[in-house]
Amino acid sequence: MKKTSTAAMALRPLAMNHISVDCVVMGFDGKKLHVLLIERAVEIDGTVIHDMKLPGDLIYEDENLDEAAARVLHDLTGIKNINLLQFKAYGSKDRTKNRKDLLWLEHTTHTRVERIVTVGYLSLVRIGRSLAVQHLDDEARWVAVDELNTLPFDHNAIIDDALSVIRSQAEADPSYLFNLLPQKFTALQLRTLYERVYGKRQDVRNFQKKMNQLDYVIALDERERDVAHRAARLYRFDRKIYKRSRR
Amino acid sequence: MKKTSTAAMALRPLAMNHISVDCVVMGFDGKKLHVLLIERAVEIDGTVIHDMKLPGDLIYEDENLDEAAARVLHDLTGIKNINLLQFKAYGSKDRTKNRKDLLWLEHTTHTRVERIVTVGYLSLVRIGRSLAVQHLDDEARWVAVDELNTLPFDHNAIIDDALSVIRSQAEADPSYLFNLLPQKFTALQLRTLYERVYGKRQDVRNFQKKMNQLDYVIALDERERDVAHRAARLYRFDRKIYKRSRR
Numbered sequence: 001m002k003k004t005s006t007a008a009m010a011l012r013p014l015a016m017n018h019i020s021v022d023c024v025v026m027g028f029d030g031k032k033l034h035v036l037l038i039e040r041a042v043e044i045d046g047t048v049i050h051d052m053k054l055p056g057d058l059i060y061e062d063e064n065l066d067e068a069a070a071r072v073l074h075d076l077t078g079i080k081n082i083n084l085l086q087f088k089a090y091g092s093k094d095r096t097k098n099r100k101d102l103l104w105l106e107h108t109t110h111t112r113v114e115r116i117v118t119v120g121y122l123s124l125v126r127i128g129r130s131l132a133v134q135h136l137d138d139e140a141r142w143v144a145v146d147e148l149n150t151l152p153f154d155h156n157a158i159i160d161d162a163l164s165v166i167r168s169q170a171e172a173d174p175s176y177l178f179n180l181l182p183q184k185f186t187a188l189q190l191r192t193l194y195e196r197v198y199g200k201r202q203d204v205r206n207f208q209k210k211m212n213q214l215d216y217v218i219a220l221d222e223r224e225r226d227v228a229h230r231a232a233r234l235y236r237f238d239r240k241i242y243k244r245s246r247r
Numbered sequence: 248m249k250k251t252s253t254a255a256m257a258l259r260p261l262a263m264n265h266i267s268v269d270c271v272v273m274g275f276d277g278k279k280l281h282v283l284l285i286e287r288a289v290e291i292d293g294t295v296i297h298d299m300k301l302p303g304d305l306i307y308e309d310e311n312l313d314e315a316a317a318r319v320l321h322d323l324t325g326i327k328n329i330n331l332l333q334f335k336a337y338g339s340k341d342r343t344k345n346r347k348d349l350l351w352l353e354h355t356t357h358t359r360v361e362r363i364v365t366v367g368y369l370s371l372v373r374i375g376r377s378l379a380v381q382h383l384d385d386e387a388r389w390v391a392v393d394e395l396n397t398l399p400f401d402h403n404a405i406i407d408d409a410l411s412v413i414r415s416q417a418e419a420d421p422s423y424l425f426n427l428l429p430q431k432f433t434a435l436q437l438r439t440l441y442e443r444v445y446g447k448r449q450d451v452r453n454f455q456k457k458m459n460q461l462d463y464v465i466a467l468d469e470r471e472r473d474v475a476h477r478a479a480r481l482y483r484f485d486r487k488i489y490k491r492s493r494r
Binding site: 064 | 419
């Protein structure tokens with residue numbers, strides 16, 4: 001904003017960017033946190049290499065960021081009206097420094113892409129309950145977060161950031177993590193989810209005690225079915241009671 | 248990510264965007280929250296109109312988002328190493344629909360700008376203590392948040408979002424708001440700050456009681472100087488005690 005900015009600008013070129021959105025869709029299968037990845041095929045020097053990346057796409061001229069994120073997820077999973085939280089923009093000039101990523105970009109977009117600023121979106125879904133899994137393209141796959149390889153671009157960092165966002169969202173709103181559980185869940189599932197999100201073991205007894213103190217976690221007169229081990233009691237999350245308790 | 252995406256793309260043009268950063272720098276003068284705005288001159292149909300906007304700029308080819316935000320603030324205030332929190336990307340296609348804003352953009356950038364995605368950054372500074380005020384360009388001015396006119400682009404919405412971010416940051420980390428206070432502050436200043444941030448009156452006695460319970464807010468054997476009214480006791484925030492209390 002100095003008066004010299006016009007002169008400086010003539011020497012220093014402005015960035016012309018493509019903008020993309022990348023969606024971190026997280027699910028929990030009762031044992032591990034999973035992230036939805038899609039397969040990517042890249043031809044390098046005559047050889048086709050397959051790897052996985054976050055679902056994402058460049059945005060079109062006639063859509064805004066939220067619309068682009070919703071489109072990407074809809075195209076991928078068939079679901080609409082999914083709750084998408086924008087959490088961070090990534091604009092490092094090094095994002096596209098990997099030759100493999102550049103080749104893939106140019107192949108899929110048919111345009112020369114120099115720099116992409118991407119905007120990260122987060123969504124939590126119920127694996128197995130949500131439509132997400134039923135409509136999954138065969139290109140898409142759930143991958144355990146602790147078993148991720150090195151992903152294209154800065155996608156590993158984006159997923160790490162998304163995990164931090166889940167933790168701070170859960171801190172601000174303890175009901176947030178219940179979006180990852182089935183309607184009826186066991187104490188073990190809830191505890192395992194906490195262990196996965198916070199990355200540390202929870203003492204079984206202490207956890208059960210804390211859980212019993214939450215009046216919005218309702219013990220049901222129902223037990224698991226079709227399990228090899230002793231069927232555990234089921235619980236459900238009561239949003240009405242939760243909301244009352246937060247007033 | 249559908250296999251039809253290449254065909255669809257031929258019909259639907261990709262967005263080519265400029266990227267900008269906009270900095271919401273907030274200060275508190277003991278009475279009101281203020282935001283740092285800079286003057287803008289726009290020539291419309293032969294008449295020059297002056298208004299105010301958030302400090303921001305398009306990013307250069309050789310810098311990333313954080314670097315651009317730091318540059319904008321440094322150019323404006325002369326300070327470096329200011330804490331800047333990226334909080335949201337704004338990519339509505341309607342951001343640049345106002346003719347006045349388009350004219351200004353084309354005049355200042357000497358380039359045709361169709362669409363700008365901007366990334367919002369937030370910084371809290373101590374008015375009067377910080378270098379920010381001493382080095383302010385004469386173009387820049389502190390404006391009370393509750394006295395803002397309609398600003399260019401979506402800058403009013405960006406400032407509203409920044410206020411929400413301040414609230415949720417303060418919720419997650421109660422020490423956050425002390426960044427807005429001078430090293431030594433009165434109970435009235437702290438209470439007024441809370442009233443401004445949360446937009447509601449605080450009961451004087453309850454607030455004083457709550458404040459006395461915070462062991463990291465230390466009452467000093469010192470009082471205000473050079474005030475017309477009865478000099479009030481001064482307090483200070485103790486970060487070491489605060490950190491211990493949060494473990």
